[in-house]
Amino acid sequence: AQSVTQPDIHITVSEGASLELRCNYSYGATPYLFWYVQSPGQGLQLLLKYFSGDTLVQGIKGFEAEFKRSQSSFNLRKPSVHWSDAAEYFCAVGATLSYNTDKLIFGTGTRLQVFP
Amino acid sequence: DAGVTQSPTHLIKTRGQHVTLRCSPISGHKSVSWYQQVLGQGPQFIFQYYEKEERGRGNFPDRFSARQFPNYSSELNVNALLLGDSALYLCASSLWGNTEAFFGQGTRLTVV
Numbered sequence: 001a002q003s004v005t006q007p008d009i010h011i012t013v014s015e016g017a018s019l020e021l022r023c024n025y026s027y028g029a030t031p032y033l034f035w036y037v038q039s040p041g042q043g044l045q046l047l048l049k050y051f052s053g054d055t056l057v058q059g060i061k062g063f064e065a066e067f068k069r070s071q072s073s074f075n076l077r078k079p080s081v082h083w084s085d086a087a088e089y090f091c092a093v094g095a096t097l098s099y100n101t102d103k104l105i106f107g108t109g110t111r112l113q114v115f116p
Numbered sequence: 117d118a119g120v121t122q123s124p125t126h127l128i129k130t131r132g133q134h135v136t137l138r139c140s141p142i143s144g145h146k147s148v149s150w151y152q153q154v155l156g157q158g159p160q161f162i163f164q165y166y167e168k169e170e171r172g173r174g175n176f177p178d179r180f181s182a183r184q185f186p187n188y189s190s191e192l193n194v195n196a197l198l199l200g201d202s203a204l205y206l207c208a209s210s211l212w213g214n215t216e217a218f219f220g221q222g223t224r225l226t227v228v
Contacts, residue, residue: 097172101213106158
């Protein structure tokens with residue numbers, strides 16, 4: 001079955017520290033992978049996506065993610081966290097519904113807390 | 117340019133009632149999807165519409181229905197509301213059915 005696992009429910013880091021959020025997926029074909037961020041009570045904003053090609057993907061707000069097929073992982077990283085990065089982060093995989101139609105399967109999310 | 121807009125932003129309903137949530141996609145986008153996000157969980161897929169046809173349905177009861185109009189806007193309807201239907205309902209639009217999805221701010225539904 002197609003699924004996404006985010007092993008860390010809650011992560012706390014100090015401002016300026018580096019960050020890595022883990023994501024593992026289960027999907028039979030070549031996956032389309034996404035990271036979204038959600039502030040409290042808000043919708044989802046796309047940080048970055050992987051469709052094909054270079055396995056290191058750059059996104060907005062200084063985030064990057066690396067696709068590792070051998071590990072079925074797509075971990076999100078940021079070298080220096082800012083207080084404004086505190087939010088909920090969701091990893092997702094695009095799963096085919098029908099021809100030219102996909103849905104997103106989300107993980108349960110990782111809540112990031114940033115201390116000054 | 118306007119993003120995905122959803123209305124209303126908040127809604128309180130009583131058990132057994134019916135609710136209609138609305139979504140306007142980004143101009144030019146032909147696909148709309150609906151997701152339910154229960155507190156503390158990731159969003160769960162409910163429906164996808166592309167060119168006014170239902171292209172996919174998630175594991176939700178028949179109380180949930182949706183449609184897409186000629187202008188590509190969409191409605192999500194939920195009948196016979198249960199307490200467990202309380203959630204943030206997210207609408208996403210995309211250019212085609214399998215391209216990048218852009219999410220609205222959501223409708224917070226509370227069933228009492």
